Amino acid sequence: MRRIILSTESGADLPGDLAEKYGVQVVPMHIIMDGKDYKDGSLPVQDIFDYHRRTKKIPSTTSTNAHEYQEFFTTIRDEFPNCIIIHIGYTSKASSSFQNAVIAAEDFEDIFLIDALNVTGGLAAVVLYAAELLEKEPGIEPERLVEKIQAIVPKSRLAFIPGDLEFLKAGGRVSNMASLIGALLKIKPCIELKDGKLISTKKYRGKMSRATEKLFMDYLNEFNIDRQQLYFIYSIGLDERIRERMEGISKENGFQNIRWIQAGGMISTHSGAGGFGVAGLEY
Incomplete structure (x- = not known):
């Protein structure tokens, strides 16, 4: 065999x-940063955020x-x-x-x-x-x-809120990014994959703690996700209290296995620090 x-x-x-x-x-x-080509995974993700903080530039991929x-x-x-x-x-x-x-x-x-x-x-x-x-x-x-x-x-469902909209804007990967211009500092967009394209579908206002909870509840209401496994995605900087709250809500909704996935360099370059996402498979 x-x-x-x-x-x-x-x-x-x-x-x-x-x-x-x-x-x-x-x-x-x-990841292209400071004129150098790095293989994703070969440098700490924190270096990407430190580079942006130092230079006000965002790496490309x-x-x-x-x-x-x-x-x-x-x-x-x-x-x-x-x-x-x-x-x-x-x-x-x-x-x-x-x-x-x-x-x-x-x-x-x-x-x-x-x-x-x-x-x-x-x-x-x-x-x-x-x-x-x-x-x-x-x-x-x-x-x-x-x-x-x-x-x-087609049954894999992903939704996330980027941690830093400057990274999202610079990445240029969201199909309807133009619709977010002018309100970048006032909203937290929900980004989903629709037919393979990254699209802003909803907009949340308020603190990240409230936005992540609303995102998760909207996600559960929209998709009939298999309760056997759930994936939470986070980028460096997400408040630990948000992680605890998301785990509590997921258990309340019958999820048996929860796995946290840290966003690597490729994804973090487009979403920034402190982002949150959820993924799972529909029945």
């Missing part, structure tokens, strides 16, 4: 212990390029000869990374590529769904596993 290896990008913010547990291979995206994907897939094959690779990628609507993976995969056999149409915890939820399914059914045919993953992609 040929081994199936799952892979994804650093923009999934997949916790290291879970990547190790399930053998998920992660390829880094890039770039996708994993086709050559890097070729090296990435080759390394996996060298370590796991004759394996089948299933790559679950960062949304193609906000990055060229997935298309670069498509280009690189042309030189390989037995690589399946799935556009998760999601980022950070929403992408991680799909990857972990695949990993847990593979663990439960180690003999599953790769085509069948791919079908199941593709079926769950």
Whole structure:
């Protein structure tokens, strides 16, 4: 039986212990700061915020390029000869990374590529769904596993409130960002993934503690999320009291397993410090 290896990008913010547990291979995206190119994960996220505080500039990001994907897939094959690779990628609507993976995969056999149409915890939820399914059914045919993953992609729901709207504005990844101009300091926008695009859907006023609670309740009212697993995403600087309150509300609503995911460099560069998000899979 040929081994199936799952892979994804650093923009999934997949916790290291879970990547190790399930053998998920992660390829880094890039952060450009102070004229230098850093691989996502190679520098502390705090350095990004310190750089902004010092220079008033916001780093930029770039996708994993086709050559890097070729090296990435080759390394996996060298370590796991004759394996089948299933790559679950960062949304193609906000990055060229997935298309670069498509280009690189042309030189390989037995690589399946799935556009998760999601980022950070929403992408991680799909990857972990695949990993847990593979663990439960180690003999599953790769085509069948791919079908199941593709079926769950539209059921992964992510919503988040960025911690610093200057980062969001500079990132330019939100489709209707223009609608937020002029009110940046007065509102806290809820950003969701709609058909793979980052879109501002709701606007909350008031303190972050109130906004996060309202976001979570709106999320639960809108989506029928599987109570077996819930993912909270946070960026450095989120008030610990907010984390405690979110855990309390989630338990009150029947969630059995809660996993906190720290936003890495790629995501933090677009959302700023103190952000909060929630992700899960619909029934």
